[in-house]
Amino acid sequence: xxxxxxxxxxxxxxxxxxxxxxxxxxxxxxxxxxxxxxxxxxxxxxxxxxxxxxxxxxxxxxxxxxxxxxxxxxxxxxxxxxxxxxxxxxxxxxxxxxxxxxxxxxxxxxxxxxxxxxxxxxxxxxxxxxxxxxxxxxxxxxxxxxxxxxxxxxxxxxxxxxxxxxxxxxxxxxxxxxxxxxxxxxxxxxxxxxxxxxxxxxxxxxxxxxxxxxxxxxxxxxxxxxxxxxxxxxxxxxxxxxx
Numbered sequence: 001x002x003x004x005x006x007x008x009x010x011x012x013x014x015x016x017x018x019x020x021x022x023x024x025x026x027x028x029x030x031x032x033x034x035x036x037x038x039x040x041x042x043x044x045x046x047x048x049x050x051x052x053x054x055x056x057x058x059x060x061x062x063x064x065x066x067x068x069x070x071x072x073x074x075x076x077x078x079x080x081x082x083x084x085x086x087x088x089x090x091x092x093x094x095x096x097x098x099x100x101x102x103x104x105x106x107x108x109x110x111x112x113x114x115x116x117x118x119x120x121x122x123x124x125x126x127x128x129x130x131x132x133x134x135x136x137x138x139x140x141x142x143x144x145x146x147x148x149x150x151x152x153x154x155x156x157x158x159x160x161x162x163x164x165x166x167x168x169x170x171x172x173x174x175x176x177x178x179x180x181x182x183x184x185x186x187x188x189x190x191x192x193x194x195x196x197x198x199x200x201x202x203x204x205x206x207x208x209x210x211x212x213x214x215x216x217x218x219x220x221x222x223x224x225x226x227x228x229x230x231x232x233x234x235x236x237x238x239x240x241x242x243x
Contacts, residue, residue, distance in 0.1 A: 002034040009215055013173040015107065015165050028220055035216045035228050042208035050202055057198060064192045066202055073187055074236065089237040094229035096128065101180045101210065102217040102225050105173065107165040113152030121145035173218075177210030 023031075054067045078085045099118055103111045122128045124141045131138045164172075181203035188199055209232060217225035 006038060006215055013170040015169045031220060032224055032228050035212050036231055039209055039212045043205045046204040046208060053201060062192055062195050066188055070188055086237050090230045090234040094233055095226055098226045098229055101176045102214055103222055105217055107161045109156050110153045113149045116152050117145040117149035120148045173214055177207055177214055180210040181207035
């Protein structure tokens with residue numbers, strides 16, 4: 001049973017889950033569907049819990065609903081991208097996030113190098129998509145990111161990677177899910193600083209999402225993880241596109 005397999009993996013994550021190596025396309029699609037259904041179950045459960053927490057915060061602590069702020073920000077994001085939301089939200093955004101959080105789970109130098117280079121490019125400019133062809137600094141940013149990628153890909157000690165992969169993979173697996181979740185706290189801004197303690201709780205759906213996609217990424221590869229991420233994001237983009 002899929003749930004049993006997934007739960008068993010979470011108890012002891014390993015980097016070499018190759019049970020689907022020789023499976024056909026139909027079997028791979030079925031696995032993605034099972035992962036999607038598992039995520040929906042976990043997400044609905046977490047949203048129910050968050051609704052209870054949000055109601056308690058609003059009633060007993062602060063006159064502020066974090067879930068309402070999330071809904072407002074989600075609408076703003078969709079409006080900002082306009083007609084491009086149908087491409088960026090389900091496909092481009094997930095592809096970038098998968099590079100950052102799940103691609104390095106194979107512990108290859110090029111995978112880690114690409115993730116670090118993307119982070120470097122992001123934080124050396126206003127945002128990830130800021131590029132002005134008439135501004136020299138835009139090309140400098142690209143040069144810096146390429147230098148970082150080449151440095152990590154060719155000079156990061158391979159024996160270290162193998163040792164870390166062998167001894168500490170499970171910690172990196174869970175760390176990738178935690179970081180993926182915490183990054184999404186930005187979806188809740190502006191923040192009520194009196195309620196900052198509660199904000200990490202509101203990333204519980206993303207944490208579950210990180211676990212499920214991480215499992216699929218190790219089991220079937222990067223592309224399958226990206227497809228699942230796209231499927232999870234697709235409904236919100238479709239609602240905006242067909243409103």
